Amino acid sequence: MKTAVIGFGAAAIGFVERMKNTNHEIHIYEKGKDIYSSSISGIRADGKLFVSKEMGGNIDIELNLQKKIVDYYIEKSGSDEYETGKSFKTENYYNTFYGHGFLPVKADFYHLGTDQLKTVLFNVFEDFKSHKNIHFHFNNEVRNVDIKNDKILINNSDEYDFVMVGVGRSGHKLIKSIIETHPELILNNKKLDLGIRYEVPDHIVADLNKEMYEFKIKYKSRTGYMVRTFCNNPSGFVVRENYGDFVTVNGHAKLKEKSKNTNFAILTTVELTQPFNDPTGFGSYIAKLSNLLAGEDKVILQTYAKFKNSKRSKHLYRVQPTLSSKQYILGDVNLAFPRRIIESIIDFIENLEKVIPGIAADDNLVYAPEIKFYSNVLDNNKFKNLKFGGDCSGLTRSIIYATAHGWMVADEIVNKK
Numbered sequence: 178m179k180t181a182v183i184g185f186g187a188a189a190i191g192f193v194e195r196m197k198n199t200n201h202e203i204h205i206y207e208k209g210k211d212i213y214s215s216s217i218s219g220i221r222a223d224g225k226l227f228v229s230k231e232m233g234g235n236i237d238i239e240l241n242l243q244k245k246i247v248d249y250y251i252e253k254s255g256s257d258e259y260e261t262g263k264s265f266k267t268e269n270y271y272n273t274f275y276g277h278g279f280l281p282v283k284a285d286f287y288h289l290g291t292d293q294l295k296t297v298l299f300n301v302f303e304d305f306k307s308h309k310n311i312h313f314h315f316n317n318e319v320r321n322v323d324i325k326n327d328k329i330l331i332n333n334s335d336e337y338d339f340v341m342v343g344v345g346r347s348g349h350k351l352i353k354s355i356i357e358t359h360p361e362l363i364l365n366n367k368k369l370d371l372g373i374r375y376e377v378p379d380h381i382v383a384d385l386n387k388e389m390y391e392f393k394i395k396y397k398s399r400t401g402y403m404v405r406t407f408c409n410n411p412s413g414f415v416v417r418e419n420y421g422d423f424v425t426v427n428g429h430a431k432l433k434e435k436s437k438n439t440n441f442a443i444l445t446t447v448e449l450t451q452p453f454n455d456p457t458g459f460g461s462y463i464a465k466l467s468n469l470l471a472g473e474d475k476v477i478l479q480t481y482a483k484f485k486n487s488k489r490s491k492h493l494y495r496v497q498p499t500l501s502s503k504q505y506i507l508g509d510v511n512l513a514f515p516r517r518i519i520e521s522i523i524d525f526i527e528n529l530e531k532v533i534p535g536i537a538a539d540d541n542l543v544y545a546p547e548i549k550f551y552s553n554v555l556d557n558n559k560f561k562n563l564k565f566g567g568d569c570s571g572l573t574r575s576i577i578y579a580t581a582h583g584w585m586v587a588d589e590i591v592n593k594k
């Protein structure tokens with residue numbers, strides 16, 4: 178069977194890994210010019226791998242399969258160097274957070290670190306390349322996918338028996354063009370996570386970092402919105418993320434180079450209701466407004482006290498930012514974010530202070546905007562030979578879930594045969 182995968186990201190890796198030892202002819206289209214410029218963002222940026230039923234996506238993925246994929250990536254790093262931990266393995270922390278209204282999320286996690294990820298990608302690629310049935314087409318952005326009788330047509334010219342679209346979030350243009358022709362594919366598009374990246378001195382969260390590295394908690398704030406932590410980076414760095422027409426903040430940690438601060442995101446989940454149904458438009462608008470205030474390609478930085486009191490920050494005190502001073506402006510996030518979001522975040526931090534003293538200190542740092550867009554949830558039962566794998570399907574949000582999803586899509590084909 179002649180098969181194509183569009184995008185060489187985590188989902189594609191899972192798909193190809195499951196298919197590589199079959200006699201299927203597999204073609205991989207990737208818009209990046211080589212593996213290093215393919216935008217497997219998480220794989221390039223941080224490489225935190227989670228095994229959990231409670232996070233990473235909205236599909237059920239067996240823990241065994243998740244762990245198998247973690248082992249696969251560790252093996253491809255060619256070294257045995259990684260950090261690992263279990264969130265809330267002891268009842269002590271679990272009960273304390275729970276007692277203050279938080280919902281602790283249980284997960285096993287493994288951190289390869291940004292510095293090792295190039296090797297992982299290189300080794301995955303070298304392995305796939307050595308299989309005669311696998312063909313890479315880099316520098317090849319797919320703009321069109323059409324269904325023609327029993328075949329799938331790519332870019333109006335190449336015909337396939339089966340196609341998995343695995344273009345992640347960065348492939349939103351292609352997904353948009355497909356759903357314009359097939360709006361019946363959309364099952365749901367209402368959600369958006371909007372918030373800040375918070376940076377504190379390591380010592381404030383030292384015990385927590387030592388116990389579990391990544392603390393994931395959810396909290397129903399008094400505004401009614403659900404607030405959660407995301408992507409904790411002990412001794413990490415805050416970075417700017419470029420979306421093309423706006424910039425946001427993010428964070429990462431390296432295995433070797435360390436800072437003196439821990440950063441994590443505090444995100445509020447906004448679920449829009451009728452008649453409004455454009456969460457991406459809503460998030461982009463707020464990001465652009467933040468950038469406008471900060472000056473083009475900069476983000477806003479504010480101390481927590483000023484954030485809480487809605488005053489512009491003019492000075493920093495004890496906590497020094499890990500983001501380069503060329504990439505932020507001291508300002509007031511309140512001018513860009515809706516009040517309900519700000520109130521949800523403040524309520525979250527003030528409540529967290531009861532569990533982690535010092536987390537609400539006046540001079541801790543607030544960076545904005547941090548935004549997580551959710552893709553439309555697409556219906557994978559609509560067409561038998563055109564499937565969506567990984568984040569672009571709206572079903573996954575992590576390296577492990579996206580890889581497993583690609584693997585499962587391929588497994589279905591292999592088993593059918």
Ligand SMILES: Cc1cc2nc3c(=O)[nH]c(=O)nc-3n(C[C@H](O)[C@H](O)[C@H](O)COP(=O)(O)OP(=O)(O)OC[C@H]3O[C@@H](n4cnc5c(N)ncnc54)[C@H](O)[C@@H]3O)c2cc1C
Pocket residue numbers: 183184185186187188189206207208209214215216217218219220222223224225226227317318319320343344345346347348349351418427566567568569573574575576577579580
């Ligand atoms: C900065 C950042 C850090 C992250 N850190 C983590 C982390 O530590 N742990 C974690 O679990 N998750 C992390 N994530 C999320 C994780 O990266 C994704 O969930 C995962 O990579 C999704 O896999 P995917 O295959 O669906 O898409 P991707 O991995 O994004 O791959 C999509 C591929 O498709 C290509 N493409 C796009 N459009 C086209 C087109 N039209 N034609 C051809 N090719 C195309 C892209 O170039 C890309 O290579 C992070 C995300 C970001 C942005």
